[in-house]
Amino acid sequence: MSDRDTFLPKFAALALIGAGLVFWARSVLDPYALSIVMFVGINVILAVSLNISNGFTGLFSLGHPAFMTIGGYMTAILVMPAARKGLMLPDLPAFLAGQEWSFLPALLAGGSLSALVAVIVGFPVLRLRGHYLAVATLGLIFIVQSLAVNLDGVTRGALGLSGLPSLTTTWWVYGFVLLTLFVCWRLKHSSLGRTMLAIRENELAAACLGVRVARTRVFAFALGAFFAGIAGGLWVHVVTLISPDSFSFGLAFQLVVMVVVGGTGSITGASIVAAVLTLATEFLKPVEESLNLYGASQIAIAVGVILILIYRPAGLFGTAEPQPLNLIKRLGSRHTSPANSPE
């Protein structure tokens, strides 16, 4: 049986199980715990979508926070009641001032604007290679931040937009997690996904085979940016606040870590590591506080990353999508598996 035949029923079954878990979580967890659950989901969206460019296509982008900022502001402005806009953002252009959208279209609009920016930026910038691209996309974060600070008519400058409605619920997050996973999984196993992998492995050879490299790269970048924009919109309506430095370089690092540690190209890997890392950070916070060692968890994570880069440079999962059962077996036989031995 091919992947394709079993995918939909499997996905539907897992989605149902997940929905059951969300239902259960909503009935037993307190709001604080639920917010952690939401961050887990949002980080899964971010890591998996970053994997489209960084993992599948081999574009090393650090730009996700820039797209989250764009999507976050866009969504926040669109859903904000017109009356509040008059108070908070008196200089808002007329075509935005009157808008009062509901959450879903606003999220999609935020994602689309991010994707649009990604397309515009992508055509020139994606010609860069390796860490030059990384630094250019890092520059993008600072440029977007700088715009957010200075376009105060739209963004209220460095103050940011506060008192946003807490529209994001676990269901919204779960829905978009499913959408992201679905799209990425289908993409990875489609001919377009194989094209992306081909570009990652050997761009010149891919071009010789007739792959339109530039277009595919921009598409991968823009699709990642779309989900980043949505994740930004979800995020700011959990914390009910967005400011120019809400999403910054530190976050870019965490996301890259999720992708790299999970295995560049592995959707399962990125999801698991995103979830584990988010939970670990949350649980380490009180430990840090009680020991009065703020930053210790960040240091621990960074040290872990370095060790993984030295001893398991392909990440924990490589490009593979381990089945949960195989995974347990693999972890059990860590020392005998040939895939584990470093070069």
Add this chain to the structure above:
Amino acid sequence: MLDLEDVHINRGGTHAVRGVSLTVGRGEIVSLIGANGAGKTTTLAAISGLLRPRKGKILFRPQENAPAIDLTTMKAEQIVAAGISHCPEARQIFGNLSVTENLKIGAYLRNDADGVARDLADIHARFPILHERGSVPGDKLSGGEQMMLAIGRALMSRPKLILFDEPSLGLAPILVEQIFEILETIRRDGVTVLLVEQNASMALEFSDRAYVIEAGEITLAGTGKELASNSDVQRAYLGAA
């Protein structure tokens, strides 16, 4: 002076050299001939410490009566210090360094400034072009000039043994002849030569002894003349019918 005993080397995941044993006597020119990918360059890389053999011994006796040292556990820079110089495949001169800097870096481990200056003058006398073009970046030289520079650079460490990897590669036939004559003069100055070549006819003509390597194993050994008249060698490497 140099003895390889049952040397096995892995390169890029393949078992490239499988049990090579060979001997180079003091003052000899010995060549190792074979096809592309037979393991010649890999063998040289192991002698000069760029690769570590996974099995076997590489023994080097810098002085006649000195004890032999095992090169397999030594670092490349220690091997240079022990008196082995390696003139790599495709010349590999430093393109960003000037010609004179290339020569000076060949004497990197030496601390006798006077001796280095004298050797530099010697090399300039041997290859006047390297003097004329002393301040030119290495990558601006022609192929033949680069070969001379590579030889000069290898001599600057005052080696007792020089390893040459395909010195004839990519050069015009007239230059090839000239390069081999230079090898002959190097030997006359008391430096032993181990040579790796695909150009078997030229190598056999100038060598005292030679080894044939195929798929990582030595298949034939003998004097240069013996091998040149061996019918298998003629068929496989000398283009005879």
Add this chain to the structure above:
Amino acid sequence: MTLPYLIDQLVNGLILGSMYALVAIGFSMIYGIVRLINFAHGDILTIGAFAGLAAFASADLPFPVVILIVLVAGAVVGMVIERTTFRPMRGSPQVTGFIASLAVSIILENLAIMILSAQPRTFRIPAYLNALVDFGPVSIRVIDLMIVVLAIVLVIALTSFVRFTKVGIAMRATAENYDVARLMGININRMIMLAFAIGSALAAVAGLMWGSKYGQISPLMGVLPGLKAFVAAVIGGVGSISGAVLGGYILGLAEVLFVGLLPPALSGYRNAFVFGALILVLLVLPNGLLGRNTETRA
């Protein structure tokens, strides 16, 4: 706009450019020898600033001694980072080292916050460094002159070292080809460590200058100057020391003049301007002003 104002701006640009140049040199040297964009390089600037603060505060040390302490502190940290993090992953894809350098940066910043707290501190310098020297219509602080002179001295010293000494030639040979460098008897690990030591020492001095010039330092102060110095290195051509110096001064002057001469409404876009320039240079002049083509080299 008055002439003294313009001169003031030019001097400020030169000072900023001096600091960018010193940090950019390290980026370039390290990239040149290991093909690594060392993201943690900006944090060395922070370490240099705090080492300078400690040296000034703990005893009445003369300025040259403080400079020496800062140089050594930077060099030691640079060597430790190279040995513990980058050497074990040598030979991995470029991006691996880059991510590792991000991780190192996170570690250094959080350690700094942990040990020093996130609060900015005042960077006090002795009174004689704060004295003003008159030059006709403008007067300039002694420290500001020192910064520019020190940067020039260091650049000349480094250039002579790399160009004329045996070790300098060996470093350039290593940057070009590890294996052949080893065949010359060069210990490439030592050369790579030396490049990290020199580059980091210069960045640390830039941190000392930064504190002296702007009077305030904090654990995250190095991030933005570090990034901008990288931009400077790219403008000049990554891998080229003279390119890094040139790029540093161009960026320093351009940034100060951008803020000083354009209408105030635009000055908030200072960082956008710098990174916009980066992207533009990468696209138009991928090898920078003085760089060789490094991307196609193995």
